[in-house]
Amino acid sequence: MSALAVLAVGIVVLLAIAAGGLVTRRGAVIYGACLAVTAAMAVTAAMALALPAASMVLPIGLPGLGAHLRLDALAAWFALIVNGGAAAASLYALGAGAREPEPGRVLPFYAALLAGMNLVVLADDAYIFLFAWEVMSLASWALVMSRHRAAENARAGYVYLVMAGFGTLALLLGFALLASGGGLAFDAMRAAHLAGWPAGLGLGLVLLGAGSKAGLVPLHVWLPLADPVAPPHVAALMSGVVTKVAVYGFIRIVFDLLGPPEWWWSLPVLIIGGMTAAVGVLHALMERDLQRLLAYSTIENIGIIFLTLGLALAFRANAMPAAAALALTAGLFHAGNHMLAKSVLFFGAGAVLGATGERNIERLGGLIHRMPVSSACFLLASVAIAALPPLNGFASEWLTFQAIFVSPALPQWGLKLLVPATGTLLALAAALVAACFVRAFGILYLGRPRSTVAETAAETDRFSLAAMIGLGALCIACGLFPGVVIDALAPVTQLLVGGAMPVQWQSAWLTIIPTAGATGSYNGLMIGLFLALVTIGTALTIHAVAGRRTRRARPWDCGYPNLGPATQYTAASLSQPIRRVFSSIVLRSSEVVDMPPPGTLRAASVRKTIHDPAWEALFAPLAAAMSGVAGWLNQFQYLTIRRYLLMVFGLLVILLIIVGMVP
Amino acid sequence: MIGGIVLQGVQMALVLLLAPLLTGFVRKLKAHMLRRRGPPLLQPYRDFRRLLAKEAIVADSASWVFRAAPYVVFAATWVAAALVPTYATGLVFSWSGDLIAITALLGLARFAQTLAGLDVGTSFGGIGTSRELLFAALAEPAMIMITFTVALVAGSTQLSAIAATMLTYTVGLRVSLALALIALIIVALAENARIPVDNPATHLELTMVHEAMVLEYSGRHLAMVDLAASVKLLLYVSLLACLFTPLGLAPPDAGIGAYALGLAAYGVKLAGAGAMLGVFEVSIAKMRVFRVPNFLGIALMLGFLGTLLLFVSRSL
Numbered sequence: 001m002s003a004l005a006v007l008a009v010g011i012v013v014l015l016a017i018a019a020g021g022l023v024t025r026r027g028a029v030i031y032g033a034c035l036a037v038t039a040a041m042a043v044t045a046a047m048a049l050a051l052p053a054a055s056m057v058l059p060i061g062l063p064g065l066g067a068h069l070r071l072d073a074l075a076a077w078f079a080l081i082v083n084g085g086a087a088a089a090s091l092y093a094l095g096a097g098a099r100e101p102e103p104g105r106v107l108p109f110y111a112a113l114l115a116g117m118n119l120v121v122l123a124d125d126a127y128i129f130l131f132a133w134e135v136m137s138l139a140s141w142a143l144v145m146s147r148h149r150a151a152e153n154a155r156a157g158y159v160y161l162v163m164a165g166f167g168t169l170a171l172l173l174g175f176a177l178l179a180s181g182g183g184l185a186f187d188a189m190r191a192a193h194l195a196g197w198p199a200g201l202g203l204g205l206v207l208l209g210a211g212s213k214a215g216l217v218p219l220h221v222w223l224p225l226a227d228p229v230a231p232p233h234v235a236a237l238m239s240g241v242v243t244k245v246a247v248y249g250f251i252r253i254v255f256d257l258l259g260p261p262e263w264w265w266s267l268p269v270l271i272i273g274g275m276t277a278a279v280g281v282l283h284a285l286m287e288r289d290l291q292r293l294l295a296y297s298t299i300e301n302i303g304i305i306f307l308t309l310g311l312a313l314a315f316r317a318n319a320m321p322a323a324a325a326l327a328l329t330a331g332l333f334h335a336g337n338h339m340l341a342k343s344v345l346f347f348g349a350g351a352v353l354g355a356t357g358e359r360n361i362e363r364l365g366g367l368i369h370r371m372p373v374s375s376a377c378f379l380l381a382s383v384a385i386a387a388l389p390p391l392n393g394f395a396s397e398w399l400t401f402q403a404i405f406v407s408p409a410l411p412q413w414g415l416k417l418l419v420p421a422t423g424t425l426l427a428l429a430a431a432l433v434a435a436c437f438v439r440a441f442g443i444l445y446l447g448r449p450r451s452t453v454a455e456t457a458a459e460t461d462r463f464s465l466a467a468m469i470g471l472g473a474l475c476i477a478c479g480l481f482p483g484v485v486i487d488a489l490a491p492v493t494q495l496l497v498g499g500a501m502p503v504q505w506q507s508a509w510l511t512i513i514p515t516a517g518a519t520g521s522y523n524g525l526m527i528g529l530f531l532a533l534v535t536i537g538t539a540l541t542i543h544a545v546a547g548r549r550t551r552r553a554r555p556w557d558c559g560y561p562n563l564g565p566a567t568q569y570t571a572a573s574l575s576q577p578i579r580r581v582f583s584s585i586v587l588r589s590s591e592v593v594d595m596p597p598p599g600t601l602r603a604a605s606v607r608k609t610i611h612d613p614a615w616e617a618l619f620a621p622l623a624a625a626m627s628g629v630a631g632w633l634n635q636f637q638y639l640t641i642r643r644y645l646l647m648v649f650g651l652l653v654i655l656l657i658i659v660g661m662v663p
Numbered sequence: 664m665i666g667g668i669v670l671q672g673v674q675m676a677l678v679l680l681l682a683p684l685l686t687g688f689v690r691k692l693k694a695h696m697l698r699r700r701g702p703p704l705l706q707p708y709r710d711f712r713r714l715l716a717k718e719a720i721v722a723d724s725a726s727w728v729f730r731a732a733p734y735v736v737f738a739a740t741w742v743a744a745a746l747v748p749t750y751a752t753g754l755v756f757s758w759s760g761d762l763i764a765i766t767a768l769l770g771l772a773r774f775a776q777t778l779a780g781l782d783v784g785t786s787f788g789g790i791g792t793s794r795e796l797l798f799a800a801l802a803e804p805a806m807i808m809i810t811f812t813v814a815l816v817a818g819s820t821q822l823s824a825i826a827a828t829m830l831t832y833t834v835g836l837r838v839s840l841a842l843a844l845i846a847l848i849i850v851a852l853a854e855n856a857r858i859p860v861d862n863p864a865t866h867l868e869l870t871m872v873h874e875a876m877v878l879e880y881s882g883r884h885l886a887m888v889d890l891a892a893s894v895k896l897l898l899y900v901s902l903l904a905c906l907f908t909p910l911g912l913a914p915p916d917a918g919i920g921a922y923a924l925g926l927a928a929y930g931v932k933l934a935g936a937g938a939m940l941g942v943f944e945v946s947i948a949k950m951r952v953f954r955v956p957n958f959l960g961i962a963l964m965l966g967f968l969g970t971l972l973l974f975v976s977r978s979l
Binding site: 365366368369379383386387388389394397398401402404405407408416417419420421423424427428430431432434435438439441442443446447448509511518519520521522523526527530531534535538539542545546549550551552553554555556557558560563565567568569573574575576577578580581582 | 715716718719720721722723724726727728731734735737738739741742745756758759760761763764767768770771773774777778780781782783784785786787788789790792793794796797799800801802803804807808810811814815818819820821824878879882883886887952953956963967970971973974975977
């Protein structure tokens with residue numbers, strides 16, 4: 001049986017599991033089945049990476065069209081990301097799902113979401129693609145609404161539904177444009193690719209459609225609302241995997257179906273990518289709700305991925321396949337890395353939520369003593385997502401910087417000016433991410449507990465820990481052996497940009513090199529080994545020379561002992577300098593300090609406000625305009641009969657004039 | 664191969680052994696210029712030995728992060744320093760990381776250090792961490808832009824290759840390199856907690872940045888933190904020397920004479936840089952914390968300008 005057939009059967013089984021979720025309330029059965037199926041599908045997808053493209057037509061779907069499915073290298077890579085993330089989330093849910101208050105609202109939609117995402121990746125005609133896209137959107141909407149009784153959740157669900165509907169509409173129009181040349185099947189679109197302004201319009205529609213699902217600024221507003229209110233394992237899926245499916249949709253349409261790119265296509269992608277990275281991380285730095293913080297961090301990473309895609313488009317338009325392959329490899333690698341790290345982070349956040357019932361990090365602290373294993377996994381994933389060596393996040397970021405480094409060869413002036421600017425934004429974002437995760441980990445797990453729930457928290461269950469440890473190990477493996485991942489991505493770049501990075505497996509000591517002949521190189525294995533050896537060696541040497549005498553005492557704190565936990569820095573105070581320097585411009589953050597004069601008994605207060613420019617500049621006016629128009633139209637409901645008759649008569653006259661004018 | 668490993672080992676030992684000396688030299692020089700006698704030149708070594716002999720006091724609320732951090736900080740800094748050419752280029756492990764990797768290794772050290780600052784849960788640890796994160800948020804991107812600038816001039820991000828290109832005299836004087844030099848000096852001052860950004864000699868409570876972060880450390884842990892700080896200072900001096908005054912650097916597979924010359928040149932460069940640092944520090948005042956972002960913003964802007972110039976024309 002071919003790999004494609006295995007994946008297709010897997011989708012059918014997932015749908016059957018979804019149906020089973022309607023019958024049984026036992027999470028263990030459903031999640032166990034999902035784990036088995038998605039793990040098998042992940043293995044199949046990994047093996048299919050190196051295989052030639054395979055396609056099949058099933059006699060379902062639109063009459064006369066059928067359902068086209070295709071598995072090429074790009075689909076295989078994203079099927080690997082989808083099913084890898086899904087398997088980890090299912091394993092996590094075996095433990096965490098048991099804490100779900102109403103499993104009946106989660107189980108059927110969970111399996112349906114997995115089936116929908118897999119079908120998007122395999123779809124080879126516009127009808128199946130959009131159908132699967134909608135299944136994915138609606139299933140995740142239902143999951144967001146699974147705890148619908150809180151007003152906040154209902155609002156999140158509403159915003160999510162509106163944004164999902166908007167995105168699908170944009171994709172629908174985009175596919176209509178693409179299908180104008182031949183038909184709905186992707187093969188026909190590839191053969192009759194667009195050119196000129198229709199292609200540019202198609203790019204814009206795809207940016208809107210896929211970008212709204214991926215969380216690009218300014219269409220990101222649903223992500224930080226929806227992620228926190230979904231059950232933890234679903235939040236991990238939505239942040240780590242659903243956004244990657246959106247990235248897949250963008251790559252599939254723009255790199256594969258839309259035809260040879262023009263150089264200016266890269267401009268909007270680069271600008272939006274850079275903006276998304278910077279705005280996402282600044283929001284994350286200001287956030288005190290752990291799940292929302294992680295959601296904003298997802299937005300930032302999506303920005304980085306789109307930045308690399310923009311670079312790849314520019315290189316491809318200028319017939320530089322080696323550089324295009326470098327940029328595209330960086331983006332695809334980063335997509336996988338982000339899935340790994342962000343899933344662990346959401347699992348850790350879910351474990352904290354389960355143990356304390358608290359999402360506000362200001363009321364936690366000191367959890368490293370109570371939750372040693374999950375905190376270690378969270379720390380590892382933080383290092384990975386902060387792009388620090390020797391883990392995987394740095395490997396993909398290094399490739400991104402190398403791609404920027406070769407971009408002065410681009411001939412267009414627009415790009416010559418824009419690429420250094422986006423490079424600066426990327427460098428800023430990279431530094432701010434590290435600050436963001438020092439803050440998240442430091443306030444959440446380190447320090448002294450700020451509440452009794454934090455003091456009495458307990459470590460989470462074994463299934464959750466297994467999922468976190470498994471993905472954490474993959475973070476380390478991809479960081480030490482980035483060459484393996486790069487080589488695995490070679491068929492994908494060959495397919496999309498007609499070039500590939502040099503074969504890394506053969507280079508001496510498994511060093512990775514960005515382009516043939518480049519002297520810049522990085523060796524994750526060597527750096528990792530060196531770091532480990534020096535750390536352990538130094539610790540052992542120092543202990544041998546100086547002994548291990550250690551005395552536990554009260555904190556010194558410059559001679560102020562016995563100060564309570566409330567004197568610690570909080571998350572808000574930790575990021576206050578960064579807020580003052582960066583956010584006062586971008587997010588228009590402001591502080592109002594109310595210090596009563598001596599003698600008054602009023603309490604002093606500090607109030608800080610943060611504005612989301614996207615929400616205020618785009619959505620609030622849009623909503624206001626909508627309700628204004630609706631209010632204006634509303635008056636036509638309460639007119640007298642004479643006025644209605646007058647309007648009917650006037651309309652009739654106008655129609656007669658038009659009919660008369662048309663020959 | 665064996666010879667290569669020996670040369671690499673010499674480099675690693677060199678940076679480790681010379682680092683406290685450079686710190687002591689700068690201290691002694693500053694004291695002299697202030698008409699004080701100052702501590703002996705070898706005082707940092709004595710401090711190290713004395714701290715090792717003491718017991719380590721660890722706060723009740725500290726976790727394993729606090730105890731592991733000094734070793735991680737030291738390891739990341741030392742590995743980074745081992746990748747910067749000091750007396751010879753093209754050492755056997757020099758290809759395992761380029762300038763971007765060196766920046767990221769220092770980022771790893773900072774990650775561990777700032778977490779340790781938060782671990783005990785005191786207000787001073789928090790204040791130091793908070794400010795360090797702000798400075799890093801500007802200094803690190805500035806460093807990346809400097810990397811781009813020098814790498815675009817030399818056509819490589821690998822330090823050995825950059826130094827080799829700079830040695831060929833075809834580079835000449837360039838605007839972009841001048842911008843990168845100023846930016847790198849600013850970043851080096853900020854990263855090493857020197858005046859005007861931070862004062863390495865102060866324990867004046869409200870002005871501390873680096874010292875506030877490591878306030879809870881004692882004994883062997885403090886010894887490692889101090890040693891790592893010295894190595895970091897040496898690393899930045901070596902980086903400046905390797906990028907902008909690569910004279911005397913021994914090429915790969917050179918003879919023993921070239922290596923001796925490289926060592927001598929390196930000593931001269933260290934002394935010169937240390938003297939300049941000392942003179943600079945006594946002749947300038949520390950600035951307020953919220954003026955530092957402007958100072959570092961200059962570095963970021965200069966780095967960006969340098970890169971932009973090179974995107975526009977490879978000859979600028």
